[in-house]
Amino acid sequence: MEKVIRLQPPLDDEQVKSLKAGDRVLISGTIYTGRDAAHKRLVDLLDKGEKLPIPIAGQVIYFVGPAPAKPGHAIGSAGPTTSYRMDPYSPRLLAEGLKGMIGKGGRSSEVKAAIKKYHGIYFAAVGGAGALLAQRIKKAEIVAYEDLGPEAIRRLEVEDFPVVVVNDIDGNDLYEQGVAAYRRD
Amino acid sequence: MREVNVEQITRTVADLCMEANYYLGDDMLAILEKAVLVEESPTGRTILEQLQENATIAADDQVPICQDTGLAVVFLELGQDLHVIGGDLEAAINEGVRRGYEEGYLRKSSCHPFTRKNIGDNTPAIVHCRVVPGEQLKITIAPKGGGSENMSKVVMLKPADGIAGIKKQMVEWVEQAGGNPCPPTIVGVGIGGTFERAALLAKESLLREVGSSNPDPELNQLEKELLEEINNLGVGPQGLGGRVTSFAVHVKMLPCHIASLPLAINIQCHAARHKEAVL
Numbered sequence A: 001m002e003k004v005i006r007l008q009p010p011l012d013d014e015q016v017k018s019l020k021a022g023d024r025v026l027i028s029g030t031i032y033t034g035r036d037a038a039h040k041r042l043v044d045l046l047d048k049g050e051k052l053p054i055p056i057a058g059q060v061i062y063f064v065g066p067a068p069a070k071p072g073h074a075i076g077s078a079g080p081t082t083s084y085r086m087d088p089y090s091p092r093l094l095a096e097g098l099k100g101m102i103g104k105g106g107r108s109s110e111v112k113a114a115i116k117k118y119h120g121i122y123f124a125a126v127g128g129a130g131a132l133l134a135q136r137i138k139k140a141e142i143v144a145y146e147d148l149g150p151e152a153i154r155r156l157e158v159e160d161f162p163v164v165v166v167n168d169i170d171g172n173d174l175y176e177q178g179v180a181a182y183r184r185d
Numbered sequence B: 001m002r003e004v005n006v007e008q009i010t011r012t013v014a015d016l017c018m019e020a021n022y023y024l025g026d027d028m029l030a031i032l033e034k035a036v037l038v039e040e041s042p043t044g045r046t047i048l049e050q051l052q053e054n055a056t057i058a059a060d061d062q063v064p065i066c067q068d069t070g071l072a073v074v075f076l077e078l079g080q081d082l083h084v085i086g087g088d089l090e091a092a093i094n095e096g097v098r099r100g101y102e103e104g105y106l107r108k109s110s111c112h113p114f115t116r117k118n119i120g121d122n123t124p125a126i127v128h129c130r131v132v133p134g135e136q137l138k139i140t141i142a143p144k145g146g147g148s149e150n151m152s153k154v155v156m157l158k159p160a161d162g163i164a165g166i167k168k169q170m171v172e173w174v175e176q177a178g179g180n181p182c183p184p185t186i187v188g189v190g191i192g193g194t195f196e197r198a199a200l201l202a203k204e205s206l207l208r209e210v211g212s213s214n215p216d217p218e219l220n221q222l223e224k225e226l227l228e229e230i231n232n233l234g235v236g237p238q239g240l241g242g243r244v245t246s247f248a249v250h251v252k253m254l255p256c257h258i259a260s261l262p263l264a265i266n267i268q269c270h271a272a273r274h275k276e277a278v279l
Helices: A013-018 A036-047 A090-095 A109-118 A130-134 A146-151 A174-182 B006-022 B026-038 B042-061 B089-103 B159-177 B195-205 B217-231
Strands: A004-007 A024-033 A060-062 A100-103 A121-124 A137-144 A153-167 B002-005 B073-079 B082-085 B126-132 B137-141 B153-157 B185-193 B246-256 B261-268 B275-278
Touching: A024 A100, A036 A090, A036 A146, A090 A109, A109 A121, A109 A153, A130 B042, A153 A174, B002 B006, B006 B082, B006 B089, B006 B137, B006 B275, B026 B042, B026 B246, B073 B082, B073 B089, B089 B126, B153 B159, B153 B195, B159 B185, B159 B217, B159 B261, B185 B195, B185 B217, B195 B246, B195 B261, B217 B246
Parallel strands: A004 A024, A024 A060, A060 A100, A100 A121, B002 B082, B073 B126, B185 B246
Antiparallel strands: A024 A153, A121 A153, A137 A153, B073 B137, B137 B275, B153 B261, B185 B261
């Protein structure tokens, strides 16, 4: 957790390759939101061979369902949701060129394998720090699935959005390594 | 007999929904401050400091501490000498939730279990009502997010499993939950009663002041032992490793059937929110 890396999506293989578990990263630029229901719809479209409503190659998806924005705010509180619920869908999106995912909590072995295979990266943001993280989101607009309410896909413009690398392409897992370092038997 | 109009109940519930989501309790703020001092992991300390900053931003801007403003869990203590007038008590509570979540810019998270279609107004509230002596109505709102709630469970242990079995289940479960319930957590434990009562005991235990001692010496000892074992897991803030996995363990216990030993675990994330009012 020493060096702080700045990233601006879209990300390419080289950028992803240089990221290691434990790296602190500040993301600026465009990212997309998506939770379970939106992921299901994206994968259903891929299964039918149809076009996705958002670009996916090189992009970063943030697993979040924000609170409604108060007047004068770009967005309401917006911390990460638990990532394992996206596990059934993430390998498929990584195969389509998705590069980054932001959430909280551990991922399945299938997702970790897909991260290695397709050169993806999984970041964690601090769960429950929704008010703080919302301050780093400068703009938000719904771009797909408005009917899903908080679960609609939004395009966010972020500035110095703080995350930490959890799973990298070398198979490292910060959850496993961090816990092992502080365990007392 | 005292009378209370449902409109007053609705207004109170609406205000409590907002207050609970914007303001972390003093007990939580105090325990966060203590945790920063004992956390050995630099990552863990950074996270705890972010949580303190987050609580300040939420209170100052009156925005939710967490985007998951939960299902509205409502505990009522209804005095038996109080007469609710002007309408239906449960409908009044649901109307309060509807208003509070709309006026407060809180996220509506209730949906149809199969279609996942959002209900749109965060109803129905999950209402637990106990009739007590007196002529007052105590309303406690405890919004609970999905992340930590999903890491909860009820297990029906064998009487022979005893305290050792209870501790084993608890520690293993907190370890398995890892970073998912947004640690540091408060681990609510319900022991005894029946299947459903144990779950409610676990949830009720989360309403106790964090960091306070259990008045029952036996349970107080159990809480201390469990907390030590849980914090030795190394799970740490957000599951990224560290000393502070849980702030506290809260146990509630009731007698159970001679054949049974129900155990319920209701994990509460660090955004431990609850506010109460007495009418």
